[in-house]
Amino acid sequence: MFARYRKPEASPVSKAHAVPPLPDAATLPTAPKAAPEGMRPRKASAPARAEASDKELQRKRKLDQVKSELHKRLLENLNLAALETASEAELRTEISSIAAEALGEMNVVLNTEERATLTQDLYFEVMGLGPLEPLLKDDSINDILINGPHRIFIERAGKLQLSDVTFRDERHLLRIIDKIVSAVGRRVDESNPYVDARLADGSRFNAMVPPVAVDGSLVSIRKFKKEKLSVDDLVRFGAFSDEMAMYLEAAVATRLNVIVSGGTGSGKTTTLNALSSFIDNSERILTIEDTAELQLQQEHVGRMESRPANVEGKGAVTQRDCLKNALRMRPDRIIVGETRGEEVIDMLQAMNTGHDGSMTTIHANSARDAVSRLENMIAMAGIEMPLKAMRAQIGSAVNLIVQASRLQDGSRRMTSITEVTGMEGEIITLQEVFRYERTGIEPDGTILGHFTGTGLRSHYSDRFKRWGYDLPASIYEEVRS
Ligand SMILES: Nc1ncnc2c1ncn2[C@@H]1O[C@H](COP(=O)(O)OP(=O)(O)OP(=O)(O)O)[C@@H](O)[C@H]1O
Numbered sequence: 001m002f003a004r005y006r007k008p009e010a011s012p013v014s015k016a017h018a019v020p021p022l023p024d025a026a027t028l029p030t031a032p033k034a035a036p037e038g039m040r041p042r043k044a045s046a047p048a049r050a051e052a053s054d055k056e057l058q059r060k061r062k063l064d065q066v067k068s069e070l071h072k073r074l075l076e077n078l079n080l081a082a083l084e085t086a087s088e089a090e091l092r093t094e095i096s097s098i099a100a101e102a103l104g105e106m107n108v109v110l111n112t113e114e115r116a117t118l119t120q121d122l123y124f125e126v127m128g129l130g131p132l133e134p135l136l137k138d139d140s141i142n143d144i145l146i147n148g149p150h151r152i153f154i155e156r157a158g159k160l161q162l163s164d165v166t167f168r169d170e171r172h173l174l175r176i177i178d179k180i181v182s183a184v185g186r187r188v189d190e191s192n193p194y195v196d197a198r199l200a201d202g203s204r205f206n207a208m209v210p211p212v213a214v215d216g217s218l219v220s221i222r223k224f225k226k227e228k229l230s231v232d233d234l235v236r237f238g239a240f241s242d243e244m245a246m247y248l249e250a251a252v253a254t255r256l257n258v259i260v261s262g263g264t265g266s267g268k269t270t271t272l273n274a275l276s277s278f279i280d281n282s283e284r285i286l287t288i289e290d291t292a293e294l295q296l297q298q299e300h301v302g303r304m305e306s307r308p309a310n311v312e313g314k315g316a317v318t319q320r321d322c323l324k325n326a327l328r329m330r331p332d333r334i335i336v337g338e339t340r341g342e343e344v345i346d347m348l349q350a351m352n353t354g355h356d357g358s359m360t361t362i363h364a365n366s367a368r369d370a371v372s373r374l375e376n377m378i379a380m381a382g383i384e385m386p387l388k389a390m391r392a393q394i395g396s397a398v399n400l401i402v403q404a405s406r407l408q409d410g411s412r413r414m415t416s417i418t419e420v421t422g423m424e425g426e427i428i429t430l431q432e433v434f435r436y437e438r439t440g441i442e443p444d445g446t447i448l449g450h451f452t453g454t455g456l457r458s459h460y461s462d463r464f465k466r467w468g469y470d471l472p473a474s475i476y477e478e479v480r481s
């Protein structure tokens with residue numbers, strides 16, 4: 001009945017392809033029995049518990065072995081070309097039928113729950129990304145970080161934790177990595193040991209394989225969120241205050257050039273995306289990113305994604321190439337996902353020459369640090385410019401630096417909003433208008449604090465007023481706890 005999805009010449013039961021029963025398959029340790037309904041399970045004594053968990057471990061290992069064998073058989077027996085048109089339900093039924101036959105041959109008895117998990121896992125192996133599938137499907141997980149086949153960390157609600165998902169071994173992990181990167185026409189192996197890619201669902205993916213990755217492949221996945229956090233969400237989550245949101249709205253709407261500064265995973269892209277919601281719908285916006293993550297709500301948006309060189313080292317399109325081209329495409333605003341290299345000079349020039357209201361993010365720990373990072377990037381790009389001229393360029397291009405931070409308790413907050421007010425001699429002058437004031441720490445590690453103005457009125461107040469954003473002076477007041 002399911003012959004459609006099987007290779008015509010190879011039936012799973014044919015002796016030619018039959019795999020001998022697993023050595024100890026018949027002695028698969030029995031699954032621990034659940035207590036009958038209505039009865040509380042008796043507490044086991046310590047040695048009994050140790051024995052039980054040992055048994056469970058043995059059983060899990062054995063199941064993994066069975067799964068690996070079944071997966072091999074499925075690949076041998078499934079007609080992969082026909083699978084393209086199969087529905088999920090058909091395929092699941094087919095997999096469970098092939099698995100049942102093979103289990104019978106291998107003399108392995110499983111309970112209903114184990115059978116269901118096995119079919120599910122096999123389905124993910126054949127059609128998806130194996131053990132990663134449930135993690136990718138779980139919307140409460142932001143990041144997946146893999147340190148070798150047996151240690152997969154996940155980030156949930158700001159907290160990083162070790163998951164109980166594992167790969168069988170490094171080969172299994174490498175196979176999944178290969179599946180991901182080959183789907184986007186890339187390759188990763190000893191000679192190209194690392195790769196950046198975007199998964200079909202938009203998630204950002206980076207992998208580095210041995211021998212450069214010493215203890216097994218390293219993978220990081222930033223899950224793509226369909227529902228981006230809005231300004232309201234961020235205020236609700238305590239990322240910044242209502243007053244700061246009011247200020248930011250005025251800053252973006254009146255076309256200040258904004259840099260979002262922050263460490264890795266501190267919420268820079270999320271902040272940039274939320275800030276973009278203050279841009280008027282009539283403006284033409286061009287976005288440039290290495291991995292397209294931004295999701296702007298405006299009507300008139302052109303998105304660009306840079307491209308690395310192919311395996312022959314050809315065809316690279318850098319962020320700088322995109323940016324240069326963007327300037328010919330008559331944008332009102334340009335948004336660069338993250339400025340990290342030579343594109344810095346074109347970004348600053350764009351900000352200085354009529355593309356007011358442009359925005360980008362930069363990897364830095366404070367507003368002052370962001371300024372020095374910009375200087376370093378200009379120097380690294382090989383642009384010979386006297387320091388004073390370089391600073392004058394930065395000072396007149398950048399109006400506002402917003403600092404995003406991930407605090408030790410996992411919470412993400414806008415820890416500072418700082419204005420660039422001009423130059424004094426060779427120094428770029430900065431004025432902080434809002435900050436996060438830490439006041440203490442709870443025994444469970446939760447950080448206590450609040451947002452406050454610094455008491456200084458915005459340098460751009462007159463501009464805001466002229467554009468119709470007459471912010472009350474009270475928003476800049478210091479808040480005491
Ligand atoms: N205020 C917040 N509250 C809760 N989750 C947040 C908040 N800000 C960001 N996040 C989540 O944290 C993760 C990291 O955010 P984001 O991608 O914006 O960081 P990033 O600084 O751009 O990281 P990277 O340096 O890797 O580019 C995302 O999954 C995002 O949804």
Ligand SMILES: [Mg+2]
Nearest residue numbers: 268269270338
């Ligand atoms: Mg980012």
